[in-house]
Amino acid sequence: MSSSGHDSLLADWRPRALALESSxxxxxxxMDGPIRHITLAIFAxxxxxxxxxxxVGKTTLLRAVARGIGGAYERIEGTIDLMPNDLVxxxxxxxxxxxxxxxxxxxxxxxxLSVFFFNEVNRARPQVHSLLLRxxxxxxxxAFNREHFFPHxxxxxxxxxxxKEETFEIPSAARxxxxxxxxxxxxxxxxxxxxxxxxxxxxxxxxxxESIEPGVLPYREIAGLAPIIQESVRASDALQQYALALWxxxxxxxxxxxxxxxxxxxxxxxxxxxARGVSMMMRAARVAAWLDGRDYLxxxxxxxxxxxxxxxxxxxxxxxxxxxxxxxxxLMTGILNNVPAP
Amino acid sequence: xxxxxxxxxxxxxxxxxxxxFLGLAAYEGLEWSRFERDNRALAEPGRITLTDDTDPELVFxxxxxxxxxxxxxxxxxxxxxxxxxxxxxxxxRVHYNIANLYLREAAPLWNAVGVLExxxxxxxxxxxxxxxxxxxxxxxxxxxxxYNLEYAHRITPPPKERAKSDFQGSKSSVFATMPSLPGGGP
Amino acid sequence: MALMRSIALMLCLAAGALRAExxxxxxxLQASRDFGYTLGSLIEHHLRLWLPDGAELVTPLLPSxxxxxxxxxxxxxxxxxxxxxxxxxxxxxxxxxxxxxxxxAVIPPLAIAYRVGGTNAEIHTPEWSFGLxxxxxxxxxxxxxxxxxxxxxxxxxxxxxxxxxVGFLSAAALGALALAFRFGLIPGLGxxxxxxxxxxRIARLRSAxxxxxxxxxxxxxxxxxxxxHGKPVFPAMLDAFFEARPVxxxxxxxxxxxxxxxxxxxFEPGAEEADNSAHCQAxxxxxRRCARLERSA
Numbered sequence: 072m073s074s075s076g077h078d079s080l081l082a083d084w085r086p087r088a089l090a091l092e093s094s095x096x097x098x099x100x101x102m103d104g105p106i107r108h109i110t111l112a113i114f115a116x117x118x119x120x121x122x123x124x125x126x127v128g129k130t131t132l133l134r135a136v137a138r139g140i141g142g143a144y145e146r147i148e149g150t151i152d153l154m155p156n157d158l159v160x161x162x163x164x165x166x167x168x169x170x171x172x173x174x175x176x177x178x179x180x181x182x183x184l185s186v187f188f189f190n191e192v193n194r195a196r197p198q199v200h201s202l203l204l205r206x207x208x209x210x211x212x213x214a215f216n217r218e219h220f221f222p223h224x225x226x227x228x229x230x231x232x233x234x235k236e237e238t239f240e241i242p243s244a245a246r247x248x249x250x251x252x253x254x255x256x257x258x259x260x261x262x263x264x265x266x267x268x269x270x271x272x273x274x275x276x277x278x279x280x281e282s283i284e285p286g287v288l289p290y291r292e293i294a295g296l297a298p299i300i301q302e303s304v305r306a307s308d309a310l311q312q313y314a315l316a317l318w319x320x321x322x323x324x325x326x327x328x329x330x331x332x333x334x335x336x337x338x339x340x341x342x343x344x345x346a347r348g349v350s351m352m353m354r355a356a357r358v359a360a361w362l363d364g365r366d367y368l369x370x371x372x373x374x375x376x377x378x379x380x381x382x383x384x385x386x387x388x389x390x391x392x393x394x395x396x397x398x399x400x401x402l403m404t405g406i407l408n409n410v411p412a413p
Numbered sequence: 414x415x416x417x418x419x420x421x422x423x424x425x426x427x428x429x430x431x432x433x434f435l436g437l438a439a440y441e442g443l444e445w446s447r448f449e450r451d452n453r454a455l456a457e458p459g460r461i462t463l464t465d466d467t468d469p470e471l472v473f474x475x476x477x478x479x480x481x482x483x484x485x486x487x488x489x490x491x492x493x494x495x496x497x498x499x500x501x502x503x504x505x506r507v508h509y510n511i512a513n514l515y516l517r518e519a520a521p522l523w524n525a526v527g528v529l530e531x532x533x534x535x536x537x538x539x540x541x542x543x544x545x546x547x548x549x550x551x552x553x554x555x556x557x558x559x560y561n562l563e564y565a566h567r568i569t570p571p572p573k574e575r576a577k578s579d580f581q582g583s584k585s586s587v588f589a590t591m592p593s594l595p596g597g598g599p
Numbered sequence: 600m601a602l603m604r605s606i607a608l609m610l611c612l613a614a615g616a617l618r619a620e621x622x623x624x625x626x627x628l629q630a631s632r633d634f635g636y637t638l639g640s641l642i643e644h645h646l647r648l649w650l651p652d653g654a655e656l657v658t659p660l661l662p663s664x665x666x667x668x669x670x671x672x673x674x675x676x677x678x679x680x681x682x683x684x685x686x687x688x689x690x691x692x693x694x695x696x697x698x699x700x701x702x703x704a705v706i707p708p709l710a711i712a713y714r715v716g717g718t719n720a721e722i723h724t725p726e727w728s729f730g731l732x733x734x735x736x737x738x739x740x741x742x743x744x745x746x747x748x749x750x751x752x753x754x755x756x757x758x759x760x761x762x763x764x765v766g767f768l769s770a771a772a773l774g775a776l777a778l779a780f781r782f783g784l785i786p787g788l789g790x791x792x793x794x795x796x797x798x799x800r801i802a803r804l805r806s807a808x809x810x811x812x813x814x815x816x817x818x819x820x821x822x823x824x825x826x827x828h829g830k831p832v833f834p835a836m837l838d839a840f841f842e843a844r845p846v847x848x849x850x851x852x853x854x855x856x857x858x859x860x861x862x863x864x865x866f867e868p869g870a871e872e873a874d875n876s877a878h879c880q881a882x883x884x885x886x887r888r889c890a891r892l893e894r895s896a
Contacts, residue, residue: 307866371833408830411821412833413817427777428774430774431775431778434770434771435767438764441761441767442768444764445763448757448760458752470753477752510750546695553639553640556747561746561747562638562695562697563638564741564744564746566698567697567699
């Protein structure tokens with residue numbers, strides 16, 4: 072396709088992406104940030120980990136997204152006795168009294184599966200995690216003696232941050248495959264809280280989601296569009312320097328005068344962001360630039376996705392891992408505040 | 414810090430004030446060192462070397478030292494060089510000391526020989542009284558000057574008595590002591 | 600008729616008497632006491648002079664300070680018109696009369712000249728006698744009187760001069776300290792002046808090519824902003840920046856333009872700057888204005 076063809080394609084898609092974003096925003100109050108990030112993730116073809124309290128609207132958000140994208144939507148609850156097989160197929164005795172094997176949630180819709188939502192992923196066993204890892208990394212799974220491909224698949228996982236018992240921490244390799252880790256919180260704004268409480272519109276989720284026009288985005292085309300976006304958005308030298316400095320800062324925060332209380336910053340970090348991690352960050356940033364109507368990156372694009380794409384990739388020293396949620400936020404803020412651009 | 418900044422006056426005002434204070438400090442520093450030096454000199458008034466620039470107070474001390482050494486003429490000369498200088502208080506002291514010099518010369522003469530030294534006593538006392546008056550005009554409350562001036566008045570022979578006492582000589586007749594033509598002319 | 604005539608005569612007489620009363624100037628003397636004076640004492644007389652209509656004091660003819668007689672000085676004489684007819688005159692004498700025994704002395708009359716109807720006239724103060732006492736006990740023989748000693752020289756006020764010196768020196772030091780504080784010369788305490796530094800750096804680059812100048816100038820101002828704010832400032836943080844440093848708020852439009860220019864220069868690929876030198880000029884002006892605001896903070 073010619074470059075002018077690309078340009079017109081990008082120009083066509085941008086209003087659609089914005090339309091999706093705004094129609095989801097209508098249904099969910101006080102979630103503009105997560106909605107924007109999910110929109111970025113859709114066009115960056117990345118998987119998203121959601122973390123938040125119970126009942127803050129994670130599921131509603133994902134259902135809204137699924138409805139907007141179109142295609143098949145599946146969800147599964149993570150439990151301690153969930154086995155990988157349960158994702159792929161399930162067996163039962165049918166009405167004729169014969170055993171029957173049906174495809175599980177992943178396979179049910181075949182290649183049309185566009186949104187797969189894994190609820191409470193940290194309750195599932197590591198075996199399940201590794202299956203999920205493969206699905207996320209390769210968008211394929213082996214079952215019934217053949218490979219099944221899901222070209223449009225986007226995985227959303229949800230991690231309960233309240234309970235820590237009987238949970239299995241997701242291995243770092245798995246976490247690294249998520250493009251973003253989003254924190255969903257109930258809106259802080261009083262007016263929005265009141266609206267949530269008293270506006271009957273928000274009480275019936277099914278009816279609420281009907282207001283979203285199904286399939287605003289033709290999900291089949293997103294996979295083709297994503298690389299075009301990545302190619303068309305350019306990064307200047309100064310911006311590359313800035314991104315590099317951010318990466319460097321996740322590895323050696325002390326070099327950028329980042330300080331958290333009186334912690335020894337050299338001791339704090341076990342491993343900084345991975346190479347895959349920063350490339351994912353740049354992917355999300357490029358989408359942000361495109362959504363903003365630019366064909367070049369500015370620091371704000373990166374800053375907007377830095378926390379979400381990088382925080383879960385930085386590994387702290389085990390001593391500090393227990394205080395992770397508190398420390399990592401400060402670290403990210405410190406890095407953003409201390410790395411200058413240009 | 415911000416409130417401190419607001420409290421401070423503008424830079425020009427601050428600069429000028431600093432310069433002014435610096436100037437005043439320099440002046441006072443010089444004064445202080447001069448005072449210290451002069452005070453050391455005052456401690457040994459006999460060694461004061463006098464020039465045209467010497468502080469009147471030092472000249473005063475030098476004059477007093479001369480008087481104490483019995484050198485009244487030099488003391489008077491020194492006092493007279495500074496009689497128009499300094500504060501009224503200083504001039505009062507100068508006048509008073511001058512008067513004392515005269516009176517101290519006159520008193521023993523008067524007490525020892527009385528009217529016989531009339532001319533000298535009268536002159537000295539007159540000079541002393543004049544100086545005491547000058548001192549008292551400058552400071553009516555100078556009690557030492559009042560007291561000494563009263564004494565000066567005591568040893569002043571009143572004109573009438575003076576005339577009388579002239580005739581209280583040993584000679585019985587004025588004519589006896591009068592040089593004249595020898596009796597029995599040609 | 601005879602009664603009428605006699606009443607008229609009486610009225611005439613009364614009027615005449617009244618006129619005579621007002622026509623005669625008279626004088627009243629007040630003194631605090633008339634005893635207990637010694638040689639050298641000051642004696643104050645307060646005179647009140649009533650003058651008839653049309654009469655006025657002839658001030659040049661008032662007694663002038665100086666010797667009144669051989670033992671009395673007139674030291675001061677002040678006068679004041681209290682009302683149309685009354686003049687107040689304050690006279691100070693100094694007594695130089697030496698006495699052996701308490702005696703009474705008399706201050707001679709003082710002539711006060713006034714002019715009435717074109718002719719000069721005089722009114723005299725009354726003679727005023729007062730008690731004069733000796734300081735030397737009367738019975739003391741002359742040769743037993745101890746004279747009072749000489750006056751001593753005074754020490755120079757070195758100590759107070761020293762205190763003033765220290766005081767002024769401290770004040771000057773305080774002033775210098777405040778100035779240093781203002782100009783950010785006190786490390787740790789004084790504020791730095793990042794924009795002033797940036798201006799100096801930009802000025803130093805004048806000879807460089809416009810591209811280099813623009814690049815370095817933008818970076819210098821970014822750095823100054825970061826130093827001022829304590830962290831790098833990005834366009835989205837401008838509101839927070841102005842909230843924290845309201846001094847710079849008047850330049851909001853310029854700040855926005857600066858960030859636009861910076862964004863264009865650093866991140867927009869192929870953004871051709873036709874007149875970089877004009878941009879440099881603008882940048883320098885902007886930096887100077889920032890430095891001025893920074894100083895006024």
